[in-house]
Amino acid sequence: MTGQNKLYPPIPAETERVGKIVLDAGYKVHTVFGPGLLESVYKTAMKHVLEKSGAMVETELKLPILFEGAKLESGLRLDMVIEKCVIAELKSVETMNPVYEAQLMTYLRLSGVRLGFLINFNVPHLKDGIKRMVV
16 A cells, blocks of 8 residues: 555644655765665664754654553564654665565554655665555
8 A cells, every 4th residue: 555545634734744754864875885784774864864954853763552441562673754744764785575565554553653764775776675555
């Protein structure tokens, strides 16, 4: 499920603006480093670029789950949450696995954040490694 779902209102302009900042940061990092590094390198560089642009960035944010009325520590960690309105899940893998998309969709639903990007830096052209997801 990607793109805009007709059951939900449009993504707010401010969230779209933050999304563009995230993508711009990803392109900047990929232009400098290219493919082939560890995810942690891309995450560190992305955080630097985003914070330099004035964005508030949280990394490795714990995401508890609600189960049977209880808030439980689940072990889920979001790679990056930018301005509390965009999730960026970063990868540096040879082949994308459909479970990564399912994870991001679950993170979006559980967190209440509506816009997310799955970004795989291990590609020659970053545009081929980006998946925009909306709930």
